[in-house]
Amino acid sequence: MAQEAEMPTGRAVVASEHKHPVNVLFHDEATLGERVADKVASGIGSWWFLGIQSVFIAVWITLNVEAVVNHWDPYPFILLNLAFTIQAAYTGPVLLLSGNRQAQKDRLRLEHTAEVAEESERATIAILEEIERNTEATLKVLEHLQKRRAAKA
Amino acid sequence: MAQDTSEAPPGIESARSADILHRLRRKHRDPEADHKHPVNVTHYETASLGERLADQLSAAMGSWPFIIVQSCLLVVWVYLNVWAVFIAHWDAYPFILLNLVLSFQATYAGPIVLLAGNRQSQKDRITLEHAADESDKGEVQINRILVEIRKNTALTLQILNELEAENA
Numbered sequence: 001m002a003q004e005a006e007m008p009t010g011r012a013v014v015a016s017e018h019k020h021p022v023n024v025l026f027h028d029e030a031t032l033g034e035r036v037a038d039k040v041a042s043g044i045g046s047w048w049f050l051g052i053q054s055v056f057i058a059v060w061i062t063l064n065v066e067a068v069v070n071h072w073d074p075y076p077f078i079l080l081n082l083a084f085t086i087q088a089a090y091t092g093p094v095l096l097l098s099g100n101r102q103a104q105k106d107r108l109r110l111e112h113t114a115e116v117a118e119e120s121e122r123a124t125i126a127i128l129e130e131i132e133r134n135t136e137a138t139l140k141v142l143e144h145l146q147k148r149r150a151a152k153a
Numbered sequence: 154m155a156q157d158t159s160e161a162p163p164g165i166e167s168a169r170s171a172d173i174l175h176r177l178r179r180k181h182r183d184p185e186a187d188h189k190h191p192v193n194v195t196h197y198e199t200a201s202l203g204e205r206l207a208d209q210l211s212a213a214m215g216s217w218p219f220i221i222v223q224s225c226l227l228v229v230w231v232y233l234n235v236w237a238v239f240i241a242h243w244d245a246y247p248f249i250l251l252n253l254v255l256s257f258q259a260t261y262a263g264p265i266v267l268l269a270g271n272r273q274s275q276k277d278r279i280t281l282e283h284a285a286d287e288s289d290k291g292e293v294q295i296n297r298i299l300v301e302i303r304k305n306t307a308l309t310l311q312i313l314n315e316l317e318a319e320n321a
Binding site for chain 2: 021022024025029033037073078079081082085086088089090092093094095096097098099100102103104106107108110111112113114115116117118119121124127128131132134135138139141142145146148149
């Protein structure tokens with residue numbers, strides 16, 4: 001809470017790269033399938049992918065229009081259409097895969113928030129009780145002083 | 154009066170975060186797990202039939218089994234229509250029917266992605282509303298602490314006055 005809490009050691013967080021428990025669970029302890037899903041999503045959702053795809057399309061169309069090589073997919077590019085469809089048929093599920101991962105993380109984050117909130121509520125109540133005890137003690141000190149003055153007078 | 158108010162022993166913080174990590178790890182991959190956070194409870198445990206269906210649909214389509222099965226079907230389809238000798242080629246090169254089937258899939262994938270996205274943004278909205286409630290609650294608590302400290306300060310000042318009068 002107050003100070004930086006040391007990460008627990010042991011089999012729980014071997015070779016942990018993250019500090020936040022949610023990141024530890026989500027990234028450092030991801031299964032192979034989850035790791036690959038993250039890699040694929042970040043691969044497809046990158047400027048590199050978009051750039052390479054655009055170059056690929058331009059080359060395909062150019063080669064099938066200009067007389068350089070044998071036209072394997074002449075106008076209206078039916079095979080290219082199939083290639084697009086296959087790409088779209090994969091990006092949908094990959095998009096959902098990555099969305100599911102994020103939803104899983106969101107769920108985990110809220111659970112963590114709830115745990116931490118419980119702790120901090122306990123701490124706040126402890127602080128309040130401690131101050132109340134202090135006030136009581138101070139009040140008693142005051143009463144003692146007043147009694148002493150009354151006795152002197 | 155001299156009560157023992159020793160602080161929590163050092164290390165208790167990390168023990169607590171270990172507990173938290175342990176509890177979170179158990180819930181990590183189980184959406185059916187009991188939830189602690191009210192927003193998670195609302196989102197998962199009191200979801201309507203349509204919402205549950207949307208979650209299950211996006212979970213099923215956004216999974217490795219779906220992608221692997223789709224890949225196998227694709228390969229089998231192409232194989233049967235190019236090289237198979239024991240059955241008639243129902244969709245010869247350039248696989249126009251396969252194209253239709255995959256377009257069909259993509260046509261549904263789009264709305265399902267949005268369905269899942271809408272669920273998430275609904276959750277985000279509830280999360281923020283809950284955070285606002287919590288912050289109100291926190292403010293009330295802080296105010297109570299402040300009032301208590303002010304009371305204490307007033308008493309301490311009175312004591313000071315007493316002592317000054319005594320020493321005057």
